[in-house]
Amino acid sequence: MKNKKNLTASEQLILAIEFLSLSEEYIIRNKKLNSIHLAEFLDELQDPERERNDTEWSPDRKFRLYLTKLRNIGISLNLKTKTIQFDKNVNLFKILSIYVKYFCEDYTEQHLRLFYKSKKENFFESLRLFVFIRYAIQYSLPIELSFLKTMDWKPSFRRVIPRYLASKNQLLDVVVTDLKDNVNKWFSLVNILSIENDLYSAFRKRNKRNLPFDRASFESSPEGRFHWANIVYTVQFNSYTFNHCINTNELDYKIIKNESPLQMIVEITCNDSYLIQRILFNYGVYVKLLAPSEAVSQFKNKLSALEKHYR
DSSP states (O other), X not given: OOOOOOOOHHHHHHHHHHHHHHHIIIIIISOOSOHHHHHHHHHHHHOTTOOSOOSTTOHHHHHHHHHHHHHHTTEEEEXXXXXXXXXXXXXXXXXXXXXXXXXXXTOOHHHHHHHHHHTTTOHHHHHHHHHHHHHHHHHTOOEEEEEOOTTOSSOEEEEEEEEEEEEOSSSEEEEEXXXXXXXXXXXXXXXXXXXXXXHHHHHHTOOSXXXXXXXXXXXXXXXXXXXXXXXXXXXXXXXXXXXXXXXXXXXXXXXXXXXXXXXXEEEEEESOHHHHHHHHXXXXXXXXXXXXXXXXXXXXXXXXXXXXXXX
């Protein structure tokens, strides 16, 4: 028998959130599974070759654990009455953030907010996508998507295998193998209109051998270089612009010179040049970009072009 790994409190919470998502999809909405079968399915997702005669960690015990964990975060799941109730103070975005942060690389909450907004803050639709992506990455499962390119008129059907989820290109993106041409690409989640298949069916039909993915080769390819590297910007804030800026933006910053509350020099690390330009335009003469020199030159060129445009 395999040695059993004790789950941490964080891992238990992640599984409880997944159980909530799968319950809504397969019991409340589609009535495809019962509670014990669903607990068994979630157990199998953790270890497809698990020992089935495990009385200490039976599906029934795990089922009760998931319900307790959900109640602790303000969610009541009753599978007899097929209802889900949220406490009035429950923060559904925070729950979604906890889950996505668990497996997303370079996680940025602001990027998740943009995705959540694009889904009209539909909690279960958003969570379903992330749960599917997490296990699709682990088991090379194909996801069938209705996808809309930014520069296109009509949505297209895409069959992809997710490789990893990252928060790097101003948005929440997933690297996928597009099964139409077997090319690895970046997909922005905001462009996904809907998922046409489901995790349970995809897992049952899975190829037991994961399709290979050479991450190093991908990230050195033209498709992989699409993501933007972090840049350290040195910015001088005057007046009270710094306080306003950090309270209205999510910034990774370090104060390197603080002569007074009215004049501060700060290093901002980010991969979003548009955010930096927005700060410069918003605060005008009360803020100044000092470095790097390439960014200063680019901003001067933009100002020059705008001046000519509005002459």
